[in-house]
Amino acid sequence: MSERVALVILPVDGSPACVAAAGHAGLLAQVLHARLQLVHVMPPIPAEFSDLPANRKPETDQDRAEQLENARQAFEKARAILDPSLEPECLTLEPDDESLVHRPGRVVADHVRRQSDCLLVLGARHMSDLVKLVEGSVSNEILHRVQCPVTVVHDDAEHEGTARLGLILLPVDGSGHSQAAAALAGDMARNASVPVELIFCQPRGGVDPGDEKPEAIFARAREALGKVPSGVEETLLTTARPSDAIVKHARARQDQSPTVIMGRHGRGVLGEALIGSVSHRVVETAPCPVTVVI
Incomplete structure (x- = not known):
């Protein structure tokens, strides 16, 4: 095991950037002899007139069931890239506050700060400065909120695959x-x-x-x-x-x-x-x- 890293964390959402990052996260977990953890941020559920989010159950709530299916697919896409010998832990993260604003970067950063001896791997898109100014960047937000090492992998990296280290x-x-x-x-x-x-x-x-x-x-x-x-x-x-x-x-x-x-x-x-x-x-x-x- 690495003297500095015991856990590699990869946020997944099913996007091409996260799928590209999965291969490198698996490689790092193997190289560092560390555990691999996949995390997916669940979006907040707005309250309806007749109920509260805390009372909504997947088996009776179509929106929640769809969100859980999206999480399952995101985990499956990442696992499909990984070496079969890896057995990652899969966690769904819920926002801690009552805000309806979807801030996955903040939720991931909060989770990472509660871990020790970890390395975070992020999938990111190459975007122009103007697009980043308008849309913001989840990976950039996380990068500035955590104190652990952070690895960023772009979905359009100019080489064949990311799961190699020479x-x-x-x-x-x-x-x-x-x-x-x-x-x-x-x-x-x-x-x-x-x-x-x-x-x-x-x-x-x-x-x-x-x-x-x-x-x-x-x-x-x-x-x-x-x-x-x-x-x-x-x-x-x-x-x-x-x-x-x-x-x-x-x-x-x-x-x-x-x-x-x-x-x-x-x-x-x-x-x-x-x-x-x-x-x-x-x-x-x-x-x-x-x-x-x-």
Whole structure:
């Protein structure tokens, strides 16, 4: 079992994004020797004139029966992607409050916060900035509400399938978040017998005199990684836009079935929207699964 992850959680709703994420969630559960849990958020049931939601039973309530059938189908679609040896736990989650507003992201985040030593896998769609502004993003909402590692898998990832792991790309910057990501990457690399590539994005013109040198940052990341029998490579990228450089590098490694693991500075939703975040941009645009660690 991983030293950091004992439970992999995958929210499912039957969408192509969640089905795509199921394969990677199963892979992570196997690699980390962790339990796998599938969760489905039930929508709130509005009260009718003649009854209350608490009194409505599936066998007599057509709406509720339809919702339960939708949950069953969502679980079945996810299980169909998984390795037959996996036996995931399937849970339906009910909103805790009396609000009729459907906020599945908040319900999932509340559930995850009650767990320990977990990793959350989210299926997401690649959307334009305008669409995200209008529609919002459930995966983005959850990402900013939980403190555990979160892996995001897009339904249009540019490789054949998501249930393969051949290389871990680990962007490093010397921060505590980066060191935590390195520790998780080390667990995965050892269990999956895959190499790790450390990536440091150096500003054009080099680092400032008072900043930590790339060599020192690489050395600290190696220490957090621990022993990686399949090998560790160091790559120095010179760029004015680290997120774009990381994504471009991931595209160049597509034939090796990569996954990105990186730290995230917790600025919060508003701060990241105004200031921008390297990890946020990588999550949105990378062609492979991305895990962010706080």
